[in-house]
Amino acid sequence: MTPDYDLAVIGGGPAGVAGALTAALAGLGVVLIDAAPRLGGQYFRRPAPGFRAGRPGALHHGLDRFTRQCEDLAGRADVLTGHRVWTVERDGGAVTVRCLAGDREERPRTVTARRLLIAAGAHDRPLPFPGWDLPGVLTPGAAQALLKGDLVVAGRRVVVAGTGPFLLPVAAGLAAAGAHVLGVHEAGGRTGLARHPFLAAGKLAEAFGYGARLARHRVPYRGRQAVVEAHGDGALTHVTIADLDRDWNPVATRTVACDTLACGYGFVAQLDLPVQLGCALRADPYGDLAVTVDAGMRTSVPGVYAAGETTGVGGAVLAEAEGRLAGRAVAADLGRRVPPDPVLSRRRDRLAAFARALGEAYPVRPGWRGWLRDDTPVCRCEEVPLAAVREALELGATDARSVKLLSRAGMGWCQGRMCGYAVSCLAGGSPAGDARAGAGGQGGGEARPGAGPAAFHRPIAQPVRLGDLAGTAAEPPRPGPPGTPAEVSHPPTEG
Amino acid sequence: MPDIVVVGAGIIGAACAHYAARAGLDVAVVDRGPVAGGTTGAGEGNVLVSDKEPGPELDLALLSNRLWRELAASPDGDGGRDGTGAAGGSGGGTGPEGGGGFEFEEKGGLVVAENARVLRELTAFADLAGKHGVEHVAVTADGLRDYEPHLAADLAGGVFYPQDAQVQPMLAAARLLRRGAERFGGGAPALRTGVTVTGFLRDGDRVTGVRTDRGDILAGAVVNAAGTWGGELAALAGARVPILPRRGFVLVTEPLDRPLVRHKVYTAAYVTAVASDSAGLETSAVVEGTPAGTVLIGASRERTGFDRTLSVPVLGRLAAQAVALFPALAERRAIRAYCGFRPYCPDHLPVIGEDPRAPGLYHACGHEGAGIGLAPATGHLIAQLLTGHRPDLDLTPFRPDRFEEGLP
Amino acid sequence: MSGADATADGGGAAVNPAHRLVRARPEPEFAIEVDGGTVPVIPGQTIGAALYGAGIRSWRTTRSGGRPRGLFCGIGVCFDCLVTVNGAPSLRACLTEARPGDRVSTRTAGSGEGDAGHAREGTRSPGGDGAGEGGVGR
């Protein structure tokens, strides 16, 4: 069976669009798949057409350029927006991408391609603290998405807290859109950026640019501070802000009245799909995981490429550069004549080094664990309090997976996307450490399908209706690895 | 020096340690991973008597069923004290305090027949099992809905098995270990996670302990409860115990607001296929609700080595079977799937007993798809052997050297 | 509240600074029904954004603790925001674009039975100006 396309790209953010366009311009048959109704990903999230925004670029740097890329892409590739990928499979020379189309009357749709580029982006990384599940507490990304996509300002009196440079555009955007931003509380040192030699150029100016914008709206930017508790009876009414020591232990606290808290501690790359395929992962020094790629953005799995946040959190500009590199590599690997582009490669390397340095400048420090109380929910979905996580550890759990098995933390709707990082840390490790341990010790930890870190092991990346799943029953199951004889049947002792 | 070292902190190792500690032995348990990190953490918690033909496995299952009830009822519960804790906010089963701290639920199993012929065979099967102590109630086609209101309409009838029950296997393993330590042992069983057994200590033929990556542990006897890896472990002692992986996938739905499935429900189709040699993949979905509101649909069986790659058609078949039983499930979503590797022997019976080729080494592994159900009986019997008592059941069918050539 | 103003005034010119920021000239809004009440929507908005914009901060309660939930991640990964739309359960409000005539029910899978998590009774963000910065603790 010939695959439908030369290349399937998952993700319509800066990385995916650049990759798809580059490959299409090189003459490949390309399909781009994204869950959202409009291209853009997180950074270039745009208001719905119903807003008839005359100046959508007010909320983004570089939107015009991205919009042009989308227009160029439209005639050259198939663009499937509103398609959620729930699983990817690889069989010999082709990949099968299984999607659900539509945001409610879902229809299954399957796409096959010779090559796959995964550019699925990231999501916010929250840390638990007492009250973090109160309505009115959301992630910075959520505040940003509401503003950019729906022109809804998350609140009236807003506190922004967490760590990392992303807090700055969020606060600036909210302030510009009319919210009273009471403060940006950066748990890391405020001077973290400037200390690193890499950060003396480029982005620092941008940080200062935000500095000026924040100053214009009289938004204070404080280092070594964090929201350690959120209060309210059914909804947020105020927060406790603490001064922190180096390790993020609170040293003094005060309360601030607010109706909204946007709080997040960096990003987590969405690795479900690469882990399904068995792509090798790399642990950053600060404990995060990303897909390992070579200079052409090839993963360890033949025919599978990755770009953007999938290869490490690094922002929209790096994402675009990586997308272009990936598109070129795919084209070259499929026999198109693509001359090397050393300038682009060097640019990518520089930006990636900068991103790594940024990650190192904003690490999560261990003191946050002290913010939690016994009854603080660590897992929001299954409502698992800290005490239950501790009990699981006492019972013999040693990592995120075994804590999950004994406490249900991470077993609910979000499948550990929100609590996974915290649970790994509470178990005394890090997602990276769990990755090294492999999937629960079952047959070693080397990279192969399903053997990745338990915390990212989600064979079903998006909920799928059983009725739709049943529709795949007629397909013949793939044969096992060679040399495994068919088995004699036996009554199912547990079904 | 402990009296015994148990290798493996899965449900079988936990049960062996628990009963040995109860019998007054000092027990150490080692596992290269966490507690319940092997197949015990990758399966389901059905404790079934409904699916077994009369024979040694059914005898084991019936003994085990009784012991599970005892364990769940036992008032020593460190589970009772804080069952809400580790069971999570939404756990609980028969109430958060109940279920022995491991969500034991006496929910019963409903086996349904799709047509009159299958119903006849099912009824005959149940009557025969009844003669060996399996309680059962015949259910008419109309009666099915009293048990399961959402069941498909076109079924011919079924049999209800009140003894079928359910546990949360990971909690059960952890709690059994803990209880053995707190209540019965003299400071044991001591659980050591992250310790890999790499060989055996010998005195002549006799096994006198284990060699691990964290040093040697001398002991009076060693129990091989290494599950799917039990064959590899036995090989370190020079004994051949053929245990192979048999892969199974389980599908988990979103948590439902109202229970859709009350019992364990599955079709009788397999009864007719018992003797057939169907090749390759086999699915026969057991559908059941959990205290957390999810519906579990499991499990497939395939021999594909240790390959964890998701197989969409396999999940598709499980889903199709579940939807055929409960049409309302078609609109509900699967949010998770996982797979595990059942430890299986060519004759589909577990290996329980001392190895004559390596005296001092006791095997308790190879329970295939029924290790959760069979764990307490296995632990109890091993403890009887270790303390020189006559085991309650004849262990001949389970003896470790039965695969040697030339033996009957 | 700023979000509520955005929609409650029929997209009125220059009322919502976010609209002003991007020079939005929104199409006429429509209403959706949420647990019997109505919530205004600008075409293209998600159900979650419309609810948030109308000042409704929570619309679901958790299965066991009965805790209120609304938007958290905003991009479809946390599943806090589940709603039932026209009878279809467990949809993520932050991903699901509102359509004219939608009837949203907040008794979704994952919420307790007989819960109090209806939008009408749900948590609303404070309307007036709150107090200033509180006192210094400890």
Ligand SMILES: Cc1cc2nc3c(=O)[nH]c(=O)nc-3n(C[C@H](O)[C@H](O)[C@H](O)COP(=O)(O)OP(=O)(O)OC[C@H]3O[C@@H](n4cnc5c(N)ncnc54)[C@H](O)[C@@H]3O)c2cc1C
């Ligand atoms: C909520 C949020 C808001 C952000 N806002 C900003 C900002 O304002 N400024 C800034 O500098 N950075 C922001 N970031 C950081 C942002 O991740 C990067 O700047 C940039 O968007 C990365 O580009 P990308 O192409 O790698 O991924 P993204 O832009 O994240 O694009 C990934 C795309 O993949 C799609 N996708 C993922 N999984 C699937 C699937 N299974 N099926 C189908 N489609 C899928 C997503 O819908 C998404 O459109 C934000 C991040 C988040 C999580």
Ligand SMILES: Cc1cc2nc3c(=O)[nH]c(=O)nc-3n(C[C@H](O)[C@H](O)[C@H](O)COP(=O)(O)OP(=O)(O)OC[C@H]3O[C@@H](n4cnc5c(N)ncnc54)[C@H](O)[C@@H]3O)c2cc1C
């Ligand atoms: C999908 C699926 C569904 C199932 N459903 C049911 C069911 O409903 N009911 C039922 O009764 N059964 C069920 N089973 C079967 C059941 O899970 C197994 O029979 C049971 O878990 C086996 O337990 P165990 O303790 O022998 O093995 P395991 O739980 O695998 O424990 C063995 C342990 O030994 C450790 N180990 C191995 N080698 C070494 C070494 N060298 N050094 C140190 N430690 C070592 C491993 O780390 C592991 O933790 C199911 C299985 C699967 C796969």
Ligand code: FES
């Ligand atoms: S707010 Fe997280 S999924 Fe909708």
